[in-house]
Amino acid sequence: MNSRIWQRRLMLTLLLAPALLWLLSLIVLPHLQLAILSLRERIAPHVYEPSLAQYRTFFAEPLYWQVFVRTAFISVAATALTLLVAFPIAWVITKVARARASALLFVVCLIPFWVSETVRALGWLILLRQTGVLPALLVKLGLAAVPPELLYHDATILTGLVYTSLLFMVVPLVNSLESLDNSLVEAAYDLGAGGWAILRKIVIPHAAPGITAGCIVVFMLTLGNYLTPNLLGGKNSQWFTELIYSQFIVRFNWEQGAAFGFLLLGLSTAIVAVGLRLSGQRFVDVMRRS
């Protein structure tokens, strides 16, 4: 009997080891080191001193916090827009289309997201740039005299971000709408409720967990995106991850980059917390769902 307990203890230790090794060496310790970096200042070559200088620079330099605020706003807008675009599709998949068509539509929605984001960005580049497909089409249709430059606008960045995020909204929405009992909608209709009232009083409350999960994931991914804003926005993109990249890799000012990293992480965590609080859900459940 005793040996079985020991055997179980040994197995537990063996199974704990990889988990702890993974989480400590790749998640916990790296972030501690990043925190230390962000909280020090270089006063001479190889001489550092604890200070809040990196965070002070962020608030003192308008460019930095403006880019931060801008990134946050565009991410919120992209999340809202993704929800608006994805919701009708999720509704069609779960409630309107017949079984076969619905399964087909769902799979068709998933397929583009098996392709790398780089490829999708390349597609938008070829479509939108001044020598691209869409400007040429506009000229041909007589809608523009000269090919307009469609890249490098905020609207372009927004389009690209919504495109990249759709899947992460459609899947949780479909999952939560699937469990909505059709008879509830029918009952409301029979009792004289209009489409708007049904949406507001029945559908949205029921789908709230899915909506929250989708919004949280999309917001986080958008905030942390680098590729899409950078390629579609060019020099005008002013995305916060680009500042982190340039501090770390281009200017080799790791202290400043680390502080920026923590600010981004803080914003992302704060929004997730607010989202969870508003919808009264637990983090673990939301992540499992999405």
Place this chain on the structure above:
Amino acid sequence: MIASLPRPLWLRAATALYVGAFLIFLFVPLVTVAVFAFNDANYPAPPWHGFTLDWFVADGTKGRVGLFHDAEVLSSLWTSLVVAVWVTALSLLVGSANAFLMERYRFPGKQALSVLMLTPLVIPGVILGISILSLSSRVAELADDLFGWDLDFLRPGLPLVVFGQFSYIATIATLMISARLKRFDQTLEEAALNLGASHAAVLRTITFPYLRPALIGCSAISFLMSFENFNTTLMLVGSDSPLTIMMYGRMREGASPVLNAVSLFLMLASAGLALTLLRGSSRASRPSQPAAT
């Protein structure tokens, strides 16, 4: 409005239009990429100059280098494959260990550990990258100062890329394998043990075959996510660029149709993978999905 309720004609028409527009929005960028892989021009832009396979097969004699003769493309493809194989293997191993740990054992701190295991999904990829970069260079510095060791694998390069991608793909592997293990009927194992099977035999003949669909699905998704990862990789990459980084670099210089050819190749490969997986999992369970990058 749902299918069982009367829907006015305008609503039906609007629904159909919306779905149509949505599908066009989804597929136009991909179709464009694919079409311009065959355009007989040096730049992936309209107008159409006629059909060519140059961007796949040209060997440089006409001033064009196709996908199959472009050394940089081929080597970055190979780099991506190597990285993805390592990440997949590590994620499967650690993910399976975690699944057994979380589903079969009780220990103090389990709740905290399960939350910690999910955190990699909420940390932006760029930050995973820079944090691992700063820790590894700190460790490399220390090893050099204290012992005079030159730990090359801790400098930006492929080992760090593997670790960076693994750091969050392991979470996804854990979730996928746990989900299947949770539904496993443990009395099957007990019955086998009662009938005299050894633990190893039970694992091999009962538990592993049961987990196999999850392990296969999980390998495919880990592989794909590693192959497509950009954010984390960008921060950790050294001189050998994986495919996404190489493509990004070329796209900034102004794309050549070789990139379209590579993209088409990638699309076909991942569509094939996705369809096989969907077909496999529609028998077993729900379709799988790629998760956050």
